[in-house]
Amino acid sequence: MQTSQYLNQMHTADKLSEEPWPEDATLYQVKSIHKTNVSIAYIEFPFHIRQPFEAEQILLPENASCLAVKAYLKMCNLPFGIRSCANAEHMSPGGRMTKLPFIRAGAFIFAEFEPIVNFVEQKEMAIGSFLDEDAKADMRTYVSLVENIFTMAELYISFKNERVYKEVTAPRNGIVFPWPLSMMQNYSKRNNALRLLKVYQWNDLDIDDVIEKVSKCCETLEYKLKESPDTPFFYGEMPCELDAIAFGHLFSILTTRLPNMALAQTVQKFKHLVSFCRFIDEKYFQTRCLQD
Known part of the structure; x- marks a missing residue:
């Protein structure tokens, strides 16, 4: 089912490739972990991110995915x-992992990092166009590695570690739902994560x-970064999607306080x-959550 939804998103992106950038494109998320973003619930721009509520509700895997986008x-x-919604996950059309964030572009919806990137690329607005085909293939291998390893590790620590689950994951995930719906939501969410x-x-x-996997x-990412020691990004002077997804996961892991900080x-x-991470944060976000 997830594969079918994912392929449908890819097919939709192809159909939209020749249409102009939609003025009502919208991105959804849940509320953020970082206090610097607590006030952001809804900002009127041509393009919106839908996500869970950042300050109260969002979990580590979702926060990493939303930050990468x-x-x-x-x-x-x-x-x-950004539009923060308590039920953002249930509004999402689905995806391979977190289902979040998702964007609405006209009548179409795209969820998670790769389908959103593909949609932007179809509009010829994407970064990474400076890479040749071999470099793009190499870069996408790194993107897949980062998304798979870090998302699984984030899910593991959030749902398999009992202390993290009881003290952070369950309270945050259930906070926007009344009892007993909160218990049902936590049970379903944990089962899906374990599955x-x-x-x-x-x-x-x-x-x-x-x-060890993390x-x-x-090590692989740092080795890649060291290949261009005099440039700030993984592939030189300009960013590509690897820079975005690596930052999203690394920064979220570094700045999220958990009972187990492994x-x-x-x-x-x-x-x-x-x-x-400090460089990307300073250049694009200015949260200054990472101190020297």
Whole structure:
């Protein structure tokens, strides 16, 4: 079912490729983790992100996905606003992992990072056009690696670690729903997360296995970043989608306070990646959540 929804989004993006950028394009999310964004519930721009409520409701995997899309749109220099909705996940047409964020463009909806990127690329407004075909293929391999490893690790720590689940995940996920709907929502959300972890063969891992996978992914990213030591982005002087998705996940992991900080402590060991996150934050967001 998820694969079918994903392919439908790709087909829709192709159909829209020759139409002008829609003035009513809208992006949905839930509320953010970071206090700097608490006031942002709805901003009127031509383009909106739909997401959960940031300050009260959003979970680590969703926050990373939403931040990656925001970073990408900022790098593309596309104006956008944010609509935070308690039921953003249920409004989404679906996706491979978090279902969020999603954008509405006219009568069409696109959910998650890659379909949104593909939609922007069809409009010829995307970053990364400076890359040749070989470099693009290489870059997309990194994007897939980052999305799979970090999203699974974020889901694992949020739903498999009992302390994190009881103290953070369940209270945040259920906060916008009255009892007993909040309990039903938490039960359903956790089951879906555990099912996804099982599909990707992460369900039976212990925390040390998860940390090892995250560490290897960080090593790969840092090695790639070091290939161009005098440039700020992964592929030189200009950003591409890898910069956006890597920032979204790394920055969210580094700045999200959890009872178990194993993921953040792992990422912190890679100083070049931390510096990269600080640079992207300063250039596009100015939250200054990462101190020297």
